[in-house]
Amino acid sequence: MILEVEDLHTYIGEFHILQGVSLKVPSGSVTVILGRNGAGKTTTLRSIMGLIPHRKGKITFEGRSIERLPAHRVAQLGVGYVPEDQGIFTCLTVEENLRLAMRNGTSGKLLEKVLDLFPDLRVALRKKAGNLSGGQRQMLALGRALVTGSRLLLVDEPSKGLAPVMVERVAGAISQIKKEITIVLVEQNFRLAKAVGDYYSIIDDGRTVVSGKMGELVENHELLERYLGVKQAAR
Numbered sequence: 487m488i489l490e491v492e493d494l495h496t497y498i499g500e501f502h503i504l505q506g507v508s509l510k511v512p513s514g515s516v517t518v519i520l521g522r523n524g525a526g527k528t529t530t531l532r533s534i535m536g537l538i539p540h541r542k543g544k545i546t547f548e549g550r551s552i553e554r555l556p557a558h559r560v561a562q563l564g565v566g567y568v569p570e571d572q573g574i575f576t577c578l579t580v581e582e583n584l585r586l587a588m589r590n591g592t593s594g595k596l597l598e599k600v601l602d603l604f605p606d607l608r609v610a611l612r613k614k615a616g617n618l619s620g621g622q623r624q625m626l627a628l629g630r631a632l633v634t635g636s637r638l639l640l641v642d643e644p645s646k647g648l649a650p651v652m653v654e655r656v657a658g659a660i661s662q663i664k665k666e667i668t669i670v671l672v673e674q675n676f677r678l679a680k681a682v683g684d685y686y687s688i689i690d691d692g693r694t695v696v697s698g699k700m701g702e703l704v705e706n707h708e709l710l711e712r713y714l715g716v717k718q719a720a721r
């Protein structure tokens with residue numbers, strides 16, 4: 487397991503938001519965290535990343551405890567994070583965005599590899615990131631995380647606000663990069679989740695309620711309707 491989270495509890499102010507989140511992420515997989523609005527998906531990623539302190543629970547990355555480490559240390563150890571707002575600099579060019587994300591000592595080869603994965607970015611290298619389409623921005627955000635050389639990537643709802651055709655492109659991009667990096671993906675778009683996911687974990691009311699192989703969830707209509715409100719038509 488590249489990442490293990492055990493019985494995570496996080497408070498925001500006085501609110502007990504996460505009340506027992508557990509997650510096991512095998513290396514080389516895409517694990518999708520599913521759950522309704524407000525279930526605690528983003529809070530889970532932020533807690534793992536060290537952006538909000540958790541009050542209880544264990545977090546292990548590559549066999550080493552990353553609890554209580556500040557976010558920049560977690561990032562240095564090899565965990566990338568693509569927040570919902572993507573965290574890109576709209577007034578800088580695509581190339582500047584990528585170069586800023588590169589660590590000291592990151593080789594130009596890694597940048598070339600990322601540009602091979604996302605030809606859209608190569609074409610737009612000198613464009614301002616603010617002029618990219620929603621789908622291209624999402625690719626830039628993923629590209630920025632990849633050029634750091636991270637081995638685990640946490641991605642929050644990359645499909646949000648994108649047209650269906652762009653969601654397909656993002657699904658394609660994630661399928662491409664999963665050969666390079668282990669991914670934990672928060673996603674409410676079940677089409678995208680099932681297209682790219684190997685494993686799933688459902689969070690409800692701040693708790694992990696069920697986890698397993700994506701192939702099994704697709705068949706489990708009761709679970710889909712109970713926790714995700716996925717109706718026949720959306721499958």
Ligand SMILES: Nc1ncnc2c1ncn2[C@@H]1O[C@H](COP(=O)(O)OP(=O)(O)OP(=O)(O)O)[C@@H](O)[C@H]1O
Nearest residue numbers: 498499501503521522523524525526527528529530
């Ligand atoms: N700053 C905050 N202050 C108080 N409550 C918060 C704060 N941030 C989040 N919450 C609450 O924590 C719960 C979990 O929020 P979180 O953002 O993790 O959910 P989510 O599963 O990512 O939802 P969404 O699908 O809408 O992105 C929600 O009930 C939310 O209202």
Ligand SMILES: [Mg+2]
Nearest residue numbers: 527528529642
């Ligand atoms: Mg969220």
